[in-house]
Amino acid sequence: MAGAAVLLVTLVASAAASRDTPPRKIAVVGAGIGGSAAAHFLQQLFGPRVQIDVYEKGTVGGRLATITVNKQQYESGGASFNSFSLHMQDFVKLLGLKQRREVAGKSAIFGGEQLILEETDWYLLNLFRVWWHYGISFLRLQMWVEEVMEKFMRIYKYQAHGYAFSGVEELLYSVGEYTFINMTQRSVAECLLEVGVTQRFIDEVITALLRASYGQSATMAAFAGAMSLAGIQGNLWAVEGGNKLVCSGLLKLTKANVIHARVTSVALHNTEGRALYQVWYEKEDKMHSDFYDIVVIATPLYVGSDSNITFDGFQPPFEEFVGSFQSTVTSLVHGYLNSSYFGFPDPKLFPFASILSTDAPNLFFCALDNMCPVNISATFRRKQPQEAAIWRVLSPQPLERPQLKSLFRSYYSVQTAQWQAYPQYGSRMATPLFALHDQLFYLNALEWVASSVEISAVAAKNVALLAYNRWYQDLDKIDQKDLIHKIKTEL
C-alpha cells in the first residue's frame, strides 16, 4: 500500500497541466465479460469521443461461450447468474436482451455409491427435505450467506456515487471491514462450523454445491465460497440466445474497436507529465504497436498463464499474485444416461435433471446436468432420461473413455471445452491491486478473492471509476474509508 501512496503523489504532482482534457485513446486487453463491461463503463464516464480499442487473442465472450450440438447452442462456460447480479441485469435490459425461461427439473446429490439427498422440487435445498436430514444447519447457512451478500451489495451504492478502490483489500474492507478480509484467509468449513453448521452438512451439501460451481471443496476460502453459495436461493437465470451476447452487445454499443491480436507487452513513455503506454501486439505473425493514455488489463495474469504480457520501463507490483488456476473441463455429451450408475436400473424412473457430487475419493466428475439450449421455444420441454439428451459433465480432468462408458449407456458425440476457470482459492493469499501504474489497471485482481461473471462486472466498474477519478484528480473518490456514513450524509 505504501507503493500506491507514492504513485498517487507523483500523479498529483504531474497531471495538473492537462487537467480538463479527456484521454484520447484507451486500450482494454481481453473481450470477456470484464473487458466488455470495462469498455462500456469507461465510455459512459469519459464520453463517446474517446477511442476504445479492445484486444482479444481468442473469441469475444471469453469464459462465456457456447458449443453447438445438433444445430442448437449450449452454454459451455459460465452458465447462469444468481438474483444478486445487478450489473448483469442492467446489461441485459440495456441491450434489449431477454432472460431465458427456467425449465423445471429436480436435483440430487450423489455420494459416490448412492444418492444422499434427493429433491422433491427443482430447488435443490427444498426446505422440508433438508430440514429432515440436517435440521437447523440449513437455516444457519442461509443466514450466513444473506449477511455476507447484504454487505457485499453496498458496492453497488458506492459505485453509483462514483467511489473506486485501488486494491482488492480496500474494496473488501469498505464493504465488509475485517470480517471480509478475514474471510479471504479462512475456509468455508471453518466459518460455517463457527456459526453452528454441522460437519455432515458441510461434507454432504456444501461441498457438492461448491464443486458444482467452483470445482473446489469446503476448504476453499470463505469469501469466494459465500459468493458462490448465494445461488442457493434458486432464481438462477441466463440470457436468451446465450450469455456471451452480453459481451458482443456491450462492445457493439460502445462502438469499441475490437482487434483480434495477442498483446505481448506494455511499455511506459512519459509525455508532458502524463504516462503514455505503448501496447505491443502480435497479429498474423507481425508485431504492431499503438499508444494509449489508459490501459486496462482484463485477462488473468499469473505465472504460467497464457497471457504472458511483459512490462517495460516500470515494475508493476506483481509478486503479490502468484497463484494457480483451477482447470475445469466441460464435456457436452449427446447420449443416453446410464441411470443404473445412480441406482436407477429403469431410466424412465430417473427423475433428476441435475446431479451434484460430494468429494468421495473415486468420483471423477463434479456435476452432471441435462441441458437446455440457449434458445428455447414456448413449447420446449426437457428431454426425458430414457431419451437421448445433451448432458453437461463438469470435471477437473478430461473424461476418459471408461468414465464416459460408465456414465452413459451410449452416446453420439462428446465435445469439450477446457477452462482455466478460476484461481485456486487457497485459504491464505495476499490480495492484489487494481492499480498497477498511474493509468494501468488490472481488472482480474478481484478474481483472486472470488470469481463470477457478476464479480467481473463489479471489477470492471471499479476499474473504470478508478481510471476516471485518477485522470481528473478526484482523489476524494478513491479508497475512502467509512463510506457507509459518507454516503448517508451526501444524500
Ligand SMILES: *[C@@H]1O[C@H](CO)[C@@H](O)[C@H](O)[C@H]1NC(C)=O
Ligand atoms: C478471523 O476472525 C476470527 C474470529 O473473530 C479470529 O479468531 C481470527 O484470528 C481472525 N483471523 C484473521 C487472520 O484475522
Ligand SMILES: *[C@@H]1O[C@H](CO)[C@@H](O)[C@H](O)[C@H]1NC(C)=O
Ligand atoms: C436466439 O435468441 C437470440 C436473442 O433473443 C436471437 O437474436 C436469435 O435470433 C435466436 N435464435 C434462434 C435460432 O431462434
Ligand SMILES: *[C@@H]1O[C@H](CO)[C@@H](O)[C@H](O)[C@H]1NC(C)=O
Ligand atoms: C507467451 O506465450 C505464447 C503462447 O503460449 C508463446 O508463444 C510466447 O513465446 C510466450 N512469450 C513469452 C515472452 O514468454
Ligand SMILES: *[C@@H]1O[C@H](CO)[C@@H](O)[C@H](O)[C@H]1NC(C)=O
Ligand atoms: C452403467 O452403470 C452400471 C452401474 O454402475 C455399470 O455396471 C454398467 O457397466 C454401466 N454401463 C452400462 C453401459 O450399463
